[in-house]
Structure formats: C-alpha cells, structure tokens
Amino acid sequence: MTNENIAEHTVEPMSAADANTEHRITVRGLNIFYGKFRAVADVDMDIEPQSVTALIGPSGCGKSTFLRSLNRMHEVIDNATVEGTVQINGVDLYGPKIDPVQVRRKIGMVFQRPNPFPTMSIAENVLAGKRLNQRRIKKDEADQVIEQALRDSNLWEEVKDRLDAPGGGLSGGQQQRLCIARAIAVEPEVLLMDEPCSALDPISTLAIEQLMLQLRRKYTIVIVTHNMQQAARVSERTAFFNIEGTGKPGRLIEMDTTEVMFANPTQQATQDYVTGRFG
Amino acid sequence: MSVSTVEIANAATTSPFDNRTLTASGRAMIVAASLVVGVALSAVLGGVAIVRVVAIAAVLHTAALYLASLRIEGRRRAIDRLMTSVVTGSFVLVLIPLVSVIWTSIDRGAARFDGAFFTETMRGVAGAGGGAKHAIIGTLIITGLAAVLSVPVGILVAVYLVEYGQRNRLSSMITTMVDVMTGIPSIVAGLFAYSLFVIFQGPGARSGIAGAVALSVLMTPVIVRATEEMLRLVSNDLREASFALGVPKWKTIVKVVLPTAVGGILTGITLAIARVIGETAPLLIASGLAQDTNLNPLSGRMTTLPVMSYYGYVAPGFPPEAGYDRGWAAALTLIIIVLVLFTAARVIAKVLQPKGFR
Amino acid sequence: MSTDTIDDTDRTPTGGFAAEPVSKVGDRVFSGLSRGAGIIILVTLAGVAMFLVWNAMPALTASSKEIGPGGDEGNGKGFLSYVGTLAFGTVWAALLALLIAVPFGVAIALYISHYAPKRLSRTLGYVIDLLAAIPSVVYGLWGIFVLAPTMADHVYPWFSDHLGFVPMFSGKVLASGRSMATVALVLAVMILPIITAISREVFLQTPRLNEEAALALGATRWEMIRIAVLPYGKSGVISGAMLGLGRALGETMAVALILAPANVYSLKLFTSQNPNTIAANIALQFPESTGLEVNTLIATGLVLFAITLFVNLMSRRAARGNIF
Numbered sequence: 001m002t003n004e005n006i007a008e009h010t011v012e013p014m015s016a017a018d019a020n021t022e023h024r025i026t027v028r029g030l031n032i033f034y035g036k037f038r039a040v041a042d043v044d045m046d047i048e049p050q051s052v053t054a055l056i057g058p059s060g061c062g063k064s065t066f067l068r069s070l071n072r073m074h075e076v077i078d079n080a081t082v083e084g085t086v087q088i089n090g091v092d093l094y095g096p097k098i099d100p101v102q103v104r105r106k107i108g109m110v111f112q113r114p115n116p117f118p119t120m121s122i123a124e125n126v127l128a129g130k131r132l133n134q135r136r137i138k139k140d141e142a143d144q145v146i147e148q149a150l151r152d153s154n155l156w157e158e159v160k161d162r163l164d165a166p167g168g169g170l171s172g173g174q175q176q177r178l179c180i181a182r183a184i185a186v187e188p189e190v191l192l193m194d195e196p197c198s199a200l201d202p203i204s205t206l207a208i209e210q211l212m213l214q215l216r217r218k219y220t221i222v223i224v225t226h227n228m229q230q231a232a233r234v235s236e237r238t239a240f241f242n243i244e245g246t247g248k249p250g251r252l253i254e255m256d257t258t259e260v261m262f263a264n265p266t267q268q269a270t271q272d273y274v275t276g277r278f279g
Numbered sequence: 280m281s282v283s284t285v286e287i288a289n290a291a292t293t294s295p296f297d298n299r300t301l302t303a304s305g306r307a308m309i310v311a312a313s314l315v316v317g318v319a320l321s322a323v324l325g326g327v328a329i330v331r332v333v334a335i336a337a338v339l340h341t342a343a344l345y346l347a348s349l350r351i352e353g354r355r356r357a358i359d360r361l362m363t364s365v366v367t368g369s370f371v372l373v374l375i376p377l378v379s380v381i382w383t384s385i386d387r388g389a390a391r392f393d394g395a396f397f398t399e400t401m402r403g404v405a406g407a408g409g410g411a412k413h414a415i416i417g418t419l420i421i422t423g424l425a426a427v428l429s430v431p432v433g434i435l436v437a438v439y440l441v442e443y444g445q446r447n448r449l450s451s452m453i454t455t456m457v458d459v460m461t462g463i464p465s466i467v468a469g470l471f472a473y474s475l476f477v478i479f480q481g482p483g484a485r486s487g488i489a490g491a492v493a494l495s496v497l498m499t500p501v502i503v504r505a506t507e508e509m510l511r512l513v514s515n516d517l518r519e520a521s522f523a524l525g526v527p528k529w530k531t532i533v534k535v536v537l538p539t540a541v542g543g544i545l546t547g548i549t550l551a552i553a554r555v556i557g558e559t560a561p562l563l564i565a566s567g568l569a570q571d572t573n574l575n576p577l578s579g580r581m582t583t584l585p586v587m588s589y590y591g592y593v594a595p596g597f598p599p600e601a602g603y604d605r606g607w608a609a610a611l612t613l614i615i616i617v618l619v620l621f622t623a624a625r626v627i628a629k630v631l632q633p634k635g636f637r
Numbered sequence: 638m639s640t641d642t643i644d645d646t647d648r649t650p651t652g653g654f655a656a657e658p659v660s661k662v663g664d665r666v667f668s669g670l671s672r673g674a675g676i677i678i679l680v681t682l683a684g685v686a687m688f689l690v691w692n693a694m695p696a697l698t699a700s701s702k703e704i705g706p707g708g709d710e711g712n713g714k715g716f717l718s719y720v721g722t723l724a725f726g727t728v729w730a731a732l733l734a735l736l737i738a739v740p741f742g743v744a745i746a747l748y749i750s751h752y753a754p755k756r757l758s759r760t761l762g763y764v765i766d767l768l769a770a771i772p773s774v775v776y777g778l779w780g781i782f783v784l785a786p787t788m789a790d791h792v793y794p795w796f797s798d799h800l801g802f803v804p805m806f807s808g809k810v811l812a813s814g815r816s817m818a819t820v821a822l823v824l825a826v827m828i829l830p831i832i833t834a835i836s837r838e839v840f841l842q843t844p845r846l847n848e849e850a851a852l853a854l855g856a857t858r859w860e861m862i863r864i865a866v867l868p869y870g871k872s873g874v875i876s877g878a879m880l881g882l883g884r885a886l887g888e889t890m891a892v893a894l895i896l897a898p899a900n901v902y903s904l905k906l907f908t909s910q911n912p913n914t915i916a917a918n919i920a921l922q923f924p925e926s927t928g929l930e931v932n933t934l935i936a937t938g939l940v941l942f943a944i945t946l947f948v949n950l951m952s953r954r955a956a957r958g959n960i961f
Contacts, residue, residue, distance in 0.1 A: 076522055078445055105525030115516035119538040129524035132534055179520065188525055359857035366752055369744035376826045377768055380779045387782070435674030443668050444675070453675045455680045462949035463685065463942065464887025466916045470938040474688035483927065496681065503678075529667035550770070559770020560889035560920050567924070585774045589890060592778060604781075610775045619771050625763075 003135050024049050025070065025190065025220065030084035032062070034077065039065045041249035043084075045239060052212055052221045054231035054258065057241030058273070062250025066241065067192050067224050071107035072100040088190070105133065108188035112195045114175035116167030116182070123163040123261075125178055126150060129186035145185055152218075153181035154211050175203020180211065184219070191215065192224040197230065209234050228274055232262055240270045300352060309347060313340035337368060381614070382460030388611025391604040396612075401587075402571040407601035411609050413572040414587040417487065418616075420576050421566065421583055422556050424491035425498055430548055433502025434537075440503070441510040442532055460500040464620075468496040476565070480578070485567030487576030490583070493561035498551050505547020509540040543633030549624035553617045559585035584609045584616075639866050652897060667685070686942075693936035704933050720937050724810025725902055726912030727941065730817060730892065731885035733906075734824030741825075742832030746874075749833070750840040751862060769830035777894035780823035781815070785895060789814030793907045808908035815897040818906040823891050828881035835880065840866055872955055879952030883945050892917035916946060917942040 025047035031125075032040040040062035055063040068074035069082055072093060086093045093103050116125045126146045130137055137145075146163065150156040155177040159170070167178055176196060185241060191195050197205040212221055212234045225231050230237050239255040254267045265271050317336030321328065341364040349357035399410030436453065444450025472493035476484055511534050523532040537544070567580035568590055591606020674919040696704060701715025749761045773897045802807045810816075843866045898913035898921075913921075915937045923934055 019628075029283070073519065073521065073523060076519060101522075101525050101527050103525075104523055109519075109523035111516060111523075113516055113520060115514070115520045116533055117517060117520070117539070119535075119541075120535070129526070130523065132526040132530050182520075182524065342918050355857055355860065359859040362859040362862075363752065366744045366748045369741050370748040370752075373741050373745055373826075373829060376784070376822075379783060380771065380776060380826070383779050383783050384775055432674045432677055435671040436678055439671035440676045443671055449672070449675060453678055456678050458953060459946060459949065460678070461684055462883050462945050462952075464883075464889070464916055464938075464945055466887065466889045466919050467685070467689070467938050467945075470692075470919070470935050471685045471688055474692045474935065475684070477692075477724070482931075493788075496685065499678070499681075527664050529663045532848075552663045553770045557770070557774065558830075559772065559774045560916065563920055564923050585772050586889075588772075588774045588778065589894070592781065592894060595824065606778060610772070610778055614775060617772070621763075621767050621770065 024088075025222075026085075026087040027070075028085045028087075030066070030069065030082065030086065032065055032074065033081045038249040040069070041251050043252045044164075045252060045255060047220060047222060048237060050217060051237065052216045052223060052235040054235035054238045055222065055224045055241060056226075056228060056231050056238060056273070057250070057253075058243065059226075060250070061241040061243040061248075063224050063239075063241040064194055065250070066252075067194055067222060068109075070190070070192055071104050071109055073104065073109060073192075075100055104159065105186055106188055107190040107192060108183035108186060109192045109194065110176070110179050110183055110196045113199045114172055114179050116170070116175050118166065118168045120167060121164045122159050122167050122170070122178060125167040126159045126181050126185050128182055133186070141178050149181040149185040152184055152215065153177045154207065154214075155181055171204070173200050173207055176200060176208060177211065178202065180208075180215075184215070188219065190220040190222065192220075193221065195224050195226060197225060205230070221258045228262075228276075232258060238262070240265070240267070240273060242269050242273070297388040300356075301348060305347065305351075306344070309343045310340060313343055314338075337371075341365070341368065362631075380437070384607065384611045387607035388614075391608035392603065392611055396605070396608050400571050404570070405596050406598060409601075409605065411584060411587055411605070411612065412610060413569065414582045414584045416574070417566070417569070418583040418585075420554060420574070421487050421490045421494065421562065421581060422552060424448055424488065424576055425555060426548070426552055427492060429495040429499040429502055429551075433499045433551075434506050434544065436499075436503045437506035437510055438532060438537075440507055442528070442536070457500045457503050460496065461504070463496060465493075465497055465558050466545035466560040466564065468493040469564030471496060472561065472565040485565060485580045486578055487566055487573065487581035490562045490566030491576065493565045494555045494558060497558065497561070498555050501551040501554060501628055502548055502554075505551065506540070506544050509543030509547065510536060513539045542628050545631065546624045546628040549620050549627060553620040553624070556616060556620070557585050558615050559589055560585075562586050563589065568578070569590070584613050588613065642929070643796030651732050663941075667698040689935055689939045689942065689946045692932055694932070695938045696932035696936040697934075699929060703929060716936060718931065719933065722902055722912045723918050723937055724940055724944065725916045726817075726898075727752050727886055727916070727944065728916040729747055729912065730820050730824060730914055731819035733817070734828060734885045735878060735882050737821060737825035738829045738832055738881060739874075742829050742877070742881070743836055743874055745829070745833045745861065746836035746840055747866070749837050751858070751866065758825070762834075765830050765833050765837070769834060773827060773888060774894070776823055776827050777891035780819060780891055780895045784815030784823060784851060785819045787814075788819055789816075793818060797907055805906050808905045808910075810907045811895065811897065811909045815895055816907050816909070817896070817903075817911045820892050820896050820911075822908070824885045824888055827888065827891060831884060831956075832874075832877045832881045836870060836874045838879075839870040842879055843869045869897055875955040876952050879948055879955055883948045883952065886914075886945050886948060887916055887941065888914075889916035889920045 007216065011192040025045075027043055027045040027047070030040065031038060043066060055067060057063045065074055070086060070093075074080045074082075082094055082250075084094075088107075091098070115120075117128060119129060123146050124131070124143075126149050127137070127142055130142075130145060147156060147160075150159065155174060158174060159165075159178075176199075180191075197208050200218060202207065209230065210222070215221060216236075218250075223231075223235065235258045237255065238258045238261040240253045240261065242253045243252050245248045254261065254265055254270045256265070261270065262274050265274065271277075313336045314332070316339055317332045317334075320335050321331040323358045324331065341361065344364060345357050348360045352360075363431060372611045395408070396410040397409070397415065398412055399411040401409045401411075402413075437458070440450050440453060444453070469490075472489040473485075475492065476489040480486065480489075517535055517539060518531055521535045522528075525534070562583050563586055566583065566586070568586055569580040569582045573581045588606045588609035591602045591604075591609060595602020595606070696716055699716070701718075704714075704716045706789060707798050745765070749758050749765070753761060789810065789812055793814065793816075796806045797808075847865040847869065848861055851864045864918055892914050893916075896911055896913060896917060897909055898918070899910045901910050901912055903910045903912060918932045919938055922930065926934060
C-alpha cells in the first residue's frame with residue numbers, strides 16, 4: 001500500500017495482542033430476512049481487526065444489508081430478522097442480553113450520503129453521539145474530543161475557525177468527513193462504511209480513501225463499495241457477494257486478500273465481476 | 280368587428296413557420312374598441328357606471344379577441360386566447376368580493392377602532408360606547424387553553440404515527456379518526472363540549488373551558504396533519520445517523536427529528552391557531568355571551584371577539600349603528616390578528632428552516 | 638424480570654456491550670406517551686359520538702307532538718319533519734355554493750399555477766391561504782351589509798324579470814336580499830379559497846415531463862393544460878370540492894346572519910321562503926333553548942355530523958381516485 005507511511009505518521013499503532021485476538025468479527029451461518037423474504041443466506045466470515053475489509057458485488061446482492069446487520073442497523077427497517085451469529089470480543093451481537101443501542105455505540109457507521117444533523121453546528125455534530133448519550137460533558141473535555149475527532153478525520157485544518165457554523169454549509173466531501181468525525185468521536189471499535197464515496201466527486205473520494213488508510217490502524221473498517229478500484233486501493237481483504245437472480249438471496253461467494261481476489265480468484269463469478277464482465 | 284385583418288395581422292411569409300399572429304397594435308385596437316362600445320352600451324342600458332363599463336368591455340374584449348384570432352391565427356390559437364381570457368377574467372371577478380370583504384371590514388371597522396374599544400368592556404352599555412376588552416381577553420384565554428390542550432396531543436399523535444406505529448392497526452385507525460375529526464362541523468364540536476360540561480356544571484352552563492375543549496377538537500387534527508407532514512419530510516438518513524451513534528430512539532426523536540422539523544411544526548401550530556381564533560359557532564354554544572371581563576375559564580360565560588362581532592349585528596342595542604360599528608371593529612381586530620398570525624407563521628418557517636434541510 | 642435472568646446476566650460474557658446498559662425507561666415512557674395521545678384521539682371521537690347520541694336520545698324518543706315549531710306546547714309534527722327541511726336546506730345551500738365555487742376555484746388555481754408570472758404566483762397562493770382563514774363571521778357581516786342589498790337592488794330583479802319562467806328564479810324578490818341566493822354566493826366565496834388551494838397544489842405537481850411533452854408536440858398553453866394538467870389534477874379538484882362541500886355544509890355563522898328562514902321545502906332562490914340549514918338553526922335557537930329543545934337541536938347536530946361524515950368519506954375516496 002502506497003499510503004502506509006502517511007498512516008503510520010499520524011496514528012499510533014495499537015498493541016498486536018489487542019489487535020489480533022479480541023476484536024475479530026466472526027460471522028457464522030448468518031441469514032437475514034425481511035419478513036419472509038431471505039435477503040442474505042448462509043454467510044460465514046471472519047473480519048480481521050485493524051484492517052480494511054471491502055464488500056463488493058452487483059446491486060441487490062445483499063452486501064449493504066449484510067453490513068447493516070453487523071451493527072444491527074438493519075433492524076431499523078420493519079420486520080427484519082436474523083438467524084446465525086455475529087460475534088465480536090467473543091460476544092454474540094444477537095444474544096438475548098444485548099441491546100442494539102449499545103452495539104451501535106461500539107460499532108459506528110458512515111452512510112452513502114453525507115448526513116450531518118442540519119440543526120447542529122460542526123462542533124455539535126462531532127459531539128452529537130456523546131451529548132445525546134451522556135447527560136453532561138465538560139467544556140474542556142468537549143473541546144478535546146472535537147479537536148481529536150476532527151484531526152483524525154483530516155478536517156480540523158479546514159474547519160477549526162468556524163466550528164460554530166452549521167454542518168450543512170460544508171462541501172459534500174467535508175460533510176462526509178464530518179460524519180466520520182462524528183462516528184469516531186464516540187470511540188467505536190469498528191467503523192462500517194456503506195458506499196461512503198458514491199455521492200462524492202473524485203477529489204473528495206481521494207481524501208476519504210486516504211483517511212481510511214490512516215484510520216485502519218485504530219479501527220476495524222468494513223466498507224461496501226461499487227467501485228472496484230476503490231476496493232483495490234484501500235482494502236486488505238475483499239469479500240465478493242453475488243445473487244443468482246431476482247427473488248433469490250444474496251450469498252458470499254468468495255473472500256480472500258484483496259490481491260488474490262483481483263489477481264486470481266478461485267471462482268469464475270468473482271473473476272467475471274472484478275474484470276468488469278458483468279455487474 | 281370592422282377592423283381589417285390586413286392592418287392587425289403580421290403576414291410572416293418569409294418565416295419558415297407559416298404563421299400569422301396578432302400584432303401589438305391589433306391587440307390595442309381590440310382593447311380600445313371594446314372600451315368605447317362598453318361606454319356606449321352602458322350609457323344605453325342606464326348610465327355610465329365604472330362597474331358596468333368594465334364588465335361590458337371585458338365581455339366584448341373576450342369575444343372580439345377570440346373572433347380576431349380565429350380569423351387570423353386559426354382555431355387552436357383562438358381557443359387558447361379565449362381560455363386565457365376566461366381564466367384571467369374569472370380571477371379578476373373573484374377578486375372583487377374578496378377585496379370587498381377586506382375593504383368593508385377596514386372601512387366600517389375603523390369607526391370604532393379606537394382607544395376605548397381596547398380598554399373598555401360592554402358592562403352597562405346599552406347604546407353607544409363600550410369596548411371589546413373583555414372579548415379580547417376571552418379570545419386569548421380560550422384560544423390559549425385550546426392550544427395548551429391540543430398542541431402536545433397533536434404533536435405526540437403525529438410522532439406516534441410517523442415514528443412508532445408503522446402501519447399497524449392502531450395507527451391506521453388513528454389516521455382514519457383524525458380524518459373524521461377534520462370534518463367535524465364546528466357547531467357539532469360546540470354541541471359536544473356543551474354536552475360534556477353539562478355533566479359537571481349542570482344544564483345551561485356555559486364556560487370558557489367548554490369553548491376551549493370545542494376548539495381543541497377542531498384544532499388537534501390540524502396540528503396532527505401538519506406535524507405528521509413535517510416529520511415525514513425529515514430525511515431517514517438523519518434518524519439512521521443518530522441510531523448508528525447508539526442514540527436511543529426517543530432521544531433521536533426529541534433531539535434530532537423534532538428540532539429538524541421544528542420550523543414546519545411551529546408554522547402548522549400558528550396556522551391552526553389562526554383557523555380557530557375566528558370560530559364563532561362553537562363558542563356561541565359552549566361559552567356564551569358576557570358583557571364583562573371574566574378571567575376564570577372554569578365558570579361563567581366568556582365572550583370572544585367573533586361572538587361579540589355576531590351579537591353586534593344580532594343584538595345591536597339602540598341606536599343599532601353603535602352595535603354594528605362595534606361588531607365591525609371586532610371583525611377588523613380579528614382579521615388583523617389572523618394576518619399577524621399568518622405573517623408570524625411565514626417568518627417562523629423562514630427563520631427556523633435549518634440550512635441544508637432537504 | 639425473574640431472578641433467573643438476572644443471574645444469567647452475571648454469568649454471560651458481554652464483552653462490554655452490556656457493561657453500561659442503556660436505560661429503556663426513556664423509550665418506554667416516550668412511546669407510551671405518544672401511543673396514549675393517539676388513544677386520546679380515538680376516545681375523544683368516541684366521546685363526541687356518544688355524548689351527541691346520549692343527549693339526542695330524548696328528542697328521538699319523544700312523542701312527535703312535542704317536537705318542532707311550537708315545541709313544548711305540543712303542536713309540532715315530530716323530529717323527522719323538523720329536521721327534514723333543515724337537512725334539505727343544508728344540502729341545497731351547500732350544493733348551490735359548490736356549483737358556483739368549483740368552476741371559479743379551478744380557474745383561479747389554473748391562473749395561479751400556469752398563467753400568472755412566477756413571482757406573483759407565490760404571493761397569490763399566500764393570499765388565497767389567508768382568505769381561507771378569514772373568520773366566517775366576517776363573511777357573514779359582509780354578506781348582510783354589502784352583498785345582500787347590492788344583489789337585491791341590481792341583480793336579482795333582473796333575473797326574476799327576464800328569467801322568471803325558470804322555477805328557481807320565480808317568485809317575489811325579497812327586498813332585503815336575505816335569500817338563498819345570497820347565502821349560496823357567500824358560501825361560495827368562503828369555500829373558494831379551499832378549493833383553489835387544493836387544486837393549485839395538484840396542478841403545480843403535474844410532472845414537468847408531461848407538460849413539456851405536450852408543448853413539444855406543438856400544443857398551445859390551453860391544449861397543454863387540457864392534455865397534461867387537468868387529467869392529472871382531476872382527483873385533486875374533486876377532493877378539494879368535497880372538502881369545500883364539507884365546509885359549506887357545516888358553515889354556521891354566515892348563514893345564521895344572512896338568511897331569512899322559513900320552515901319550508903323550496904328551491905326558489907330570491908324569495909322570503911327559504912329553508913334554514915341545520916347549523917344556522919342551532920346557532921339561532923340554542924342560546925334561548927331549554928330542556929327538550931336542546932335535545933332536539935343536538936339531535937339535528939347529529940344528523941349534520943352524519944351528513945358531513947358521508948361527504949368526507951367520499952372525499953377520501955376521491956383523493957385516492959376511487960370514484961368517478
């Protein structure tokens with residue numbers, strides 16, 4: 001990876017033991033349903049900590065649904081249900097004692113379209129997660145959180161003079177980085193990104209991609225993308241999802257290091273997809 | 280029309296579009312001719328009055344323009360011109376009564392729109408004099424109470440419909456019932472409030488609170504509708520962003536969704552107040568008429584401006600002109616209040632519209 | 638929660654996810670409150686129906702002699718006969734108003750949406766909304782002080798003289814102008830803003846593509862409106878008209894102020910023999926009524942409620958495009 005030196009320059013590496021054992025996400029036999037319709041079938045997957053995992057596949061293959069099931073965001077949609085297990089730190093996210101609200105505090109999410117809260121300033125947006133979850137936060141602590149999160153999302157230099165300006169006034173790329181700052185301000189362990197660049201111009205896309213390369217030392221990142229070059233540029237591992245036809249569930253076809261997936265995948269469908277023959 | 284077609288038509292033979300159109304001078308001639316004939320005809324029909332001249336000229340102009348266009352531009356353009364005349368004419372015609380309503384209120388209301396009107400009551404007044412202080416206070420108390428009763432309920436119902444009851448049976452029942460409530464005639468709401476308070480206060484009782492209950496029956500569905508519409512406009516992205524930060528649902532609603540929609544909700548509430556503040560019938564039934572200020576909404580009759588306006592005509596006293604004038608002054612006051620509320624609603628909507636919303 | 642589950646909590650590894658459990662109290666309270674508010678709506682409406690029926694009962698069960706003009710003295714003809722002319726007058730006045738208001742409402746809506754300059758169109762929309770909020774008592778005063786004398790002096794006699802062979806226009810013109818025609822006109826002016834506002838909204842929502850497709854075919858503005866706008870807005874116009882009809886049926890003060898009522902069935906527009914409307918009759922009679930008279934008036938209110946309920950039901954159907 002060409003940008004690795006930048007990443008190590010700004011982000012402290014975490015201890016290896018911490019990285020490898022605890023925060024791996026283990027998915028076993030995952031089926032996701034909307035009512036009676038099975039959207040995703042039988043997924044087994046291991047997501048390595050402190051790395052970027054890309055989910056690729058044609059539209060409607062269930063990769064976004066799968067991503068949202070990793071922090072139970074798909075439950076926001078009516079009568080969505082899940083079978084199977086998603087474990088992190090050895091805990092099943094779908095266990096009976098687990099509160100989805102708590103899950104989402106540990107596993108943050110960035111969405112396709114930048115969605116800063118329009119009623120809040122830049123600073124308030126960054127603090128939103130903390131403010132809405134805690135009763136009170138001290139002024140100097142708040143300032144520290146704001147600066148750290150904005151620095152980590154490479155936005156600090158651009159907005160430090162107008163922290164009280166509305167978040168909606170920023171450019172699309174800046175708004176998306178603000179959303180990343182907002183997500184990391186609550187100190188999650190995992191960051192899920194659902195096509196975070198699809199609504200952005202190429203320059204903003206580049207900025208976000210560089211940011212991902214920096215953040216992966218600190219967070220486990222899972223990104224859904226339609227852009228195969230992007231998957232190749234930012235991810236260490238890639239998972240390919242596919243769908244047999246409309247009405248059929250999406251399945252995980254193959255998962256490997258990004259190099260293998262793009263150079264010589266074992267499945268013909270993967271080969272076809274990454275070489276642009278369909279999808 | 281004796282106007283020659285050559286004079287008023289543009290023969291665009293050099294153009295690739297073989298179309299002849301009415302020229303500006305041709306149109307001016309039609310207008311002038313219609314006016315002249317209008318004056319002449321109205322003189323024959325009994326005196327040159329502005330209204331009659333304009334009416335006749337307008338009809339003539341419509342007909343003449345159609346015929347001229349028919350000869351020069353063809354049937355399709357002629358029908359188009361005819362419809363333009365008809366639509367514009369209808370608009371102007373309807374403006375007449377609406378302008379007349381406003382003008383009459385200002386003209387006749389001005390007579391008693393004075394200091395005494397706002398500082399005196401009708402206590403002991405039989406003929407001239409007196410004022411609407413008691414009615415203004417009554418209006419504020421009853422409308423304020425109605426708002427207090429219906430705003431929280433209305434907003435919460437809308438929150439339930441949009442955020443909680445996703446198409447379940449209770450929410451579809453509530454939606455239907457809100458629809459039914461929207462259609463309750465105001466006098467029926469008055470009868471309901473009267474029947475309800477007869478239980479507590481005995482037959483024949485009238486009170487401010489009964490009027491407020493009647494108004495809130497009319498007001499609540501309006502607020503539900505307005506709030507519901509605004510909440511549905513709040514992008515789902517924002518709710519998801521909040522959930523993804525691990526914010527519980529109720530806090531997401533209170534801290535993210537409602538603040539985003541607050542401008543529209545306040546506008547809706549203001550407009551709902553504007554709607555009910557002029558209600559007469561239910562208050563006539565439920566709150567009755569009083570001649571003096573009553574600050575206690577729980578007992579005794581309480582007058583509002585519209586009821587006072589009504590009695591200004593129905594029971595004007597002697598000489599009746601004083602009563603009429605008071606009625607019109609009360610009506611004018613009401614119109615001004617409604618106007619202020621409308622302007623406030625617009626300003627609220629503009630000021631509180633969050634940047635980057637939608 | 639049973640003790641079993643509490644024990645479980647201690648044993649199960651939760652990896653920090655349940656270490657600081659999120660309080661459910663806020664969610665429970667808030668969803669309970671909003672659900673409760675929804676139930677209040679249902680209870681209120683049930684209450685409206687129940688109280689009206691309860692208080693109407695004495696009138697519905699009383700002997701026919703006790704009800705009607707003359708009331709307790711005992712020369713009435715019964716509730717059905719009493720409410721008959723009123724219901725007829727209510728529907729008749731509202732239909733007349735609708736007949737006048739709909740064509741004008743559609744024309745004004747078209748003017749604002751497709752003819753007026755863009756800048757003017759927003760202001761006009763605002764003015765129309767404002768007119769919808771002018772209190773009905775003001776329209777009533779205007780009707781009695783301005784419209785009734787003007788029409789009685791200048792317009793009604795002409796109709797009566799020249800078109801007197803039409804039954805509706807026949808009969809002696811009431812000099813004060815407090816006749817059904819004036820009521821219908823004032824009601825029409827009152828419901829015009831509602832019909833206009835709703836029609837304008839649907840006209841403005843006509844897909845641009847449809848309009849441009851029509852214009853690209855070489856259609857004139859009127860042809861474009863006929864091809865693209867009117868078919869698209871039809872259901873909106875109908876539901877606006879139904880809403881206007883609902884308003885006209887329930888309108889009280891304007892009718893109470895203007896009409897010189899009589900206890901008759903009559904279609905004549907200009908005479909002194911005008912059937913009253915339910916709402917106006919209640920407003921006129923209620924302040925001086927006691928005992929069974931009150932029950933009778935409430936019973937007529939129940940009939941009005943039923944009529945408007947029916948109209949609103951049709952209006953909802955029209956909005957969904959299920960009728961016509």
